[in-house]
Amino acid sequence: MLDGPELNAPVSDGSVPDGSVPDGSALTAGDIRDRVRQFLAATNPVSTPRQDFLHARFDAGLAWVHYPPGLGGLGAPRALQVVADTEFAAAGAPDNDPGGNAIGLGMAAPTILAFGSGKQRKRWLRPLWTGEEIWCQLFSEPGAGSDLASLGTRAVRDPGGDWVVSGQKVWTSLAHQARWAILVARTDPDVPKHRGLSYFALDMTAPGVEVRPLRQLTGEAEFNEVFITDVHIPDADRIGEVGDGWKVATGTLMNERVAIGGMSMPREGGMIGGAARAWREHPERRTPGLHDRMLRLWAEAEIARLAGLRLRQQLAAGQPGPEGSAAKIVFARLNQEISGFEVELAGAEGLRYDDWTMRRPAHADFFGRGPGYRYLRAKGNSIEGGTSEILRNIVAERVLGLPSEPRVDKDVPWKDLPR
Amino acid sequence: MSIAEAEAAGKPGERAPDLLYSEAERDLAGSLRSLLGARCRPEDVLGRLGGPGQADRPGETEPYDTVLWKAIAGDLGCAGLLVPEEQDGAGASFREAATVAEELGRAVAPVPYLGSAVVATTALLTVGDDLTVRELARGDVTAALAVGSESAPGAAFPLTARVSGPKSSDSRAGVHRLRGRVRGVADALSADLLIVPSDGVPHGLYVVGTGVEGVRRTPIVSLDMTRQLCDIDFEDAPARAIASGAEADRALQAALSAGAAAIASEQLGLADKCLEMTVAYVKERRQFARPVGSFQGLKHRLADLWVGLTQARAAARYAAACLADVDSDAPLAIALAKSYCGDLAVRAAEECVQMHGGIGFTWEHPAHLYLKRAKAASIAFGTSDAHRASLARLADLPGA
Numbered sequence: 001m002l003d004g005p006e007l008n009a010p011v012s013d014g015s016v017p018d019g020s021v022p023d024g025s026a027l028t029a030g031d032i033r034d035r036v037r038q039f040l041a042a043t044n045p046v047s048t049p050r051q052d053f054l055h056a057r058f059d060a061g062l063a064w065v066h067y068p069p070g071l072g073g074l075g076a077p078r079a080l081q082v083v084a085d086t087e088f089a090a091a092g093a094p095d096n097d098p099g100g101n102a103i104g105l106g107m108a109a110p111t112i113l114a115f116g117s118g119k120q121r122k123r124w125l126r127p128l129w130t131g132e133e134i135w136c137q138l139f140s141e142p143g144a145g146s147d148l149a150s151l152g153t154r155a156v157r158d159p160g161g162d163w164v165v166s167g168q169k170v171w172t173s174l175a176h177q178a179r180w181a182i183l184v185a186r187t188d189p190d191v192p193k194h195r196g197l198s199y200f201a202l203d204m205t206a207p208g209v210e211v212r213p214l215r216q217l218t219g220e221a222e223f224n225e226v227f228i229t230d231v232h233i234p235d236a237d238r239i240g241e242v243g244d245g246w247k248v249a250t251g252t253l254m255n256e257r258v259a260i261g262g263m264s265m266p267r268e269g270g271m272i273g274g275a276a277r278a279w280r281e282h283p284e285r286r287t288p289g290l291h292d293r294m295l296r297l298w299a300e301a302e303i304a305r306l307a308g309l310r311l312r313q314q315l316a317a318g319q320p321g322p323e324g325s326a327a328k329i330v331f332a333r334l335n336q337e338i339s340g341f342e343v344e345l346a347g348a349e350g351l352r353y354d355d356w357t358m359r360r361p362a363h364a365d366f367f368g369r370g371p372g373y374r375y376l377r378a379k380g381n382s383i384e385g386g387t388s389e390i391l392r393n394i395v396a397e398r399v400l401g402l403p404s405e406p407r408v409d410k411d412v413p414w415k416d417l418p419r
Numbered sequence: 420m421s422i423a424e425a426e427a428a429g430k431p432g433e434r435a436p437d438l439l440y441s442e443a444e445r446d447l448a449g450s451l452r453s454l455l456g457a458r459c460r461p462e463d464v465l466g467r468l469g470g471p472g473q474a475d476r477p478g479e480t481e482p483y484d485t486v487l488w489k490a491i492a493g494d495l496g497c498a499g500l501l502v503p504e505e506q507d508g509a510g511a512s513f514r515e516a517a518t519v520a521e522e523l524g525r526a527v528a529p530v531p532y533l534g535s536a537v538v539a540t541t542a543l544l545t546v547g548d549d550l551t552v553r554e555l556a557r558g559d560v561t562a563a564l565a566v567g568s569e570s571a572p573g574a575a576f577p578l579t580a581r582v583s584g585p586k587s588s589d590s591r592a593g594v595h596r597l598r599g600r601v602r603g604v605a606d607a608l609s610a611d612l613l614i615v616p617s618d619g620v621p622h623g624l625y626v627v628g629t630g631v632e633g634v635r636r637t638p639i640v641s642l643d644m645t646r647q648l649c650d651i652d653f654e655d656a657p658a659r660a661i662a663s664g665a666e667a668d669r670a671l672q673a674a675l676s677a678g679a680a681a682i683a684s685e686q687l688g689l690a691d692k693c694l695e696m697t698v699a700y701v702k703e704r705r706q707f708a709r710p711v712g713s714f715q716g717l718k719h720r721l722a723d724l725w726v727g728l729t730q731a732r733a734a735a736r737y738a739a740a741c742l743a744d745v746d747s748d749a750p751l752a753i754a755l756a757k758s759y760c761g762d763l764a765v766r767a768a769e770e771c772v773q774m775h776g777g778i779g780f781t782w783e784h785p786a787h788l789y790l791k792r793a794k795a796a797s798i799a800f801g802t803s804d805a806h807r808a809s810l811a812r813l814a815d816l817p818g819a
């Protein structure tokens with residue numbers, strides 16, 4: 001559900017599968033640095049064609065070092081990824097354009113690693129990492145957003161054991177770029193809603209898949225409506241057991257939240273950097289009220305950055321806590337407040353907008369655009385990937401153990417739910 | 420290989436000190452928590468503050484629990500955490516000292532840890548008063564820095580006390596006499612020694628015993644009864660000079676910085692405890708035939724508090740790490756931690772009162788202890804606003 005704008009220039013993928021295998025777990029930063037240097041000595045980062053270079057990097061286990069050997073990694077501690085990324089960047093090596101495939105890297109890949117078969121991992125992970133195959137996420141539907149488990153896209157088994165799928169998905173970021181989709185569909189309408197779902201990979205080029213742009217309040221169309229009409233999905237592209245779709249989807253969403261909290265950046269590396277620069281460059285725009293807000297936002301953004309660092313340290317020390325769910329709530333609110341502040345600070349300039357042209361971008365680009373765009377785009381941050389209200393429910397119930405609201409839908413077969 | 424190494428880089432803001440609790444810290448916190456759980460329960464603290472028969476004498480009760488302090492200071496060695504082992508201390512770092520403050524905050528413990536083991540000890544360590552440091556580290560005596568409890572790092576050297584020449588009867592060389600008044604000092608009522616900033620040529624820091632003639636402490640009816648303040652009058656009190664001029668400035672600033680960083684951890688602990696108490700209560704209390712904790716109007720506010728705690732913890736640990744590592748980013752880290760944790764603790768305590776309903780408004784429920792400590796602590800060592808204002812300079816964000 002996260003469309004993954006490249007907010008804080010995450011290095012490489014930002015995913016968190018626990019793909020570590022014991023043999024690589026003793027690797028140190030020095031080992032990784034040595035391997036990257038050896039690799040660069042053998043594979044010229046400048047003269048080697050980009051795709052060849054990325055293939056070779058993947059095959060050397062230096063793509064996502066915490067993935068298992070043979071799947072682009074070394075089974076090394078996750079914390080070492082930043083070492084590899086830094087070395088490659090310093091050598092001027094081409095990267096895999098992580099912002100162009102945020103859902104693939106942040107959500108599809110860890111799901112495939114955790115729940116996919118050996119064959120599926122081999123087939124999908126390499127072109128996913130290199131960016132040859134972009135992935136999108138077909139979860140939300142017009143009638144099922146926060147209440148994802150109520151979705152109605154149907155997958156019916158054909159006599160050959162494969163699946164025929166029909167339904168409508170919506171708000172699908174980058175579907176117009178995607179070769180593959182992770183898809184949740186209903187395989188059994190006769191059981192309560194969470195139990196009748198299954199998880200698939202959908203080939204977006206299959207007949208019956210139609211992608212229509214859906215223009216958003218920024219003027220452009222990052223996201224789409226996707227109509228699925230009698231689309232054939234081979235059973236080999238099912239991820240996880242039939243009826244386990246909710247479990248797999250929950251895994252996907254968890255990865256996403258940790259990915260956001262796990263981003264590493266220097267001080268003023270996020271949206272606050274632009275606001276602070278504007279503040280320094282325009283003394284004539286300063287007022288006492290704006291100053292107070294500037295200081296508050298700067299402090300909160302820096303503390304959020306430190307909290308992200310602490311979260312990564314917890315993960316690296318094998319103490320994964322629930323703090324990841326806090327990170328997205330904070331990040332959404334701060335992005336919105338900071339960008340709103342930026343527009344006001346711009347004064348008369350803030351009345352202009354850079355471009356309302358309807359385009360279908362390949363990336364969300366916060367930083368290449370004006371404050372007005374950032375202000376509008378940030379509104380999506382508290383909706384995409386689980387709304388901030390839903391995240392508060394999750395914190396209240398799963399972290400604090402507070403009782404849930406009375407539920408009317410838990411034990412009722414999906415087909416009998418009121419709608 | 421730690422993240423700290425992986426992310427280590429030159430500039431502050433790119434360095435990544437360890438923000439987790441070490442095993443030693445977790446052990447220390449665990450021992451302290453069980454001690455406090457046995458001897459500093461809410462009813463124990465409440466009992467000191469005007470239980471039956473005392474309610475009509477507010478401000479005249481015995482706020483500090485000296486027996487408890489002996490156990491924390493001596494048995495657990497918390498008095499000497501910041502003091503090197505060669506000077507009879509525990510040779511720990513500011514990280515451990517902050518962890519202890521966090522635990523004491525959870526219990527609103529009425530002990531002079533912050534004033535004596537952190538603030539006064541830091542001043543004495545900075546000037547190298549070896550003998551007094553040793554006494555403090557052993558927990559034999561306690562000391563307080565005689566400044567108004569609202570004094571923030573960066574405050575001007577206070578000059579409300581001044582050196583008056585020696586008396587004719589003063590035979591010993593090195594005896595000075597102090598005159599003047601210092602208002603609103605924390606942790607001084609239970610202190611054996613005062614470290615007094617004083618005017619003179621040059622200005623300096625002096626040590627004065629509290630038991631001598633010429634020192635009068637007048638208790639203040641304080642908002643935070645668990646950390647009672649007093650005014651102190653000096654009338655030709657005998658004093659020993661320990662630092663003057665720039666050295667005295669340095670010691671004062673070091674002490675106030677340490678106090679501000681430690682109280683941020685105390686506020687973190689307080690907020691954590693308030694959330695814990697409140698969550699436990701709303702799970703149990705039923706209205707409308709369901710636990711009140713199942714109402715989203717409360718759940719979301721509690722979730723937000725928890726989110727705030729994840730941020731506060733990162734800020735408080737970063738400040739503690741910067742002091743422990745003598746990092747040049749310490750002033751900025753302290754400003755972040757004190758402002759954020761201060762505001763959060765007040766909010767947590769206010770929500771604690773509100774979500775307990777009528778019972779939270781009673782004297783017998785401990786929520787008010789937390790509210791009063793939180794509000795007072797948000798002013799002590801500089802308000803949140805003052806600390807944020809210092810970011811204008813520290814983060815290069817100048818005002819209008």
Ligand SMILES: Cc1cc2nc3c(=O)[nH]c(=O)nc-3n(C[C@H](O)[C@H](O)[C@H](O)COP(=O)(O)OP(=O)(O)OC[C@H]3O[C@@H](n4cnc5c(N)ncnc54)[C@H](O)[C@@H]3O)c2cc1C
Pocket residue numbers: 001002003136137138139140141142143144145146147170171172173174223380383384385386387388389390393
């Ligand atoms: C920019 C952007 C990109 C997106 N990309 C994708 C994508 O790639 N793939 C995909 O599958 N989806 C995507 N989404 C969809 C997104 O996941 C949903 O919009 C989101 O989950 C909310 O669902 P909804 O829009 O149906 O709102 P609703 O669920 O109808 O919510 C309406 C309001 O009610 C509140 N609400 C709902 N339930 C509760 C509750 N139990 N308690 C309290 N409040 C509640 C919500 O917080 C919200 O404020 C994207 C959305 C945006 C904005």
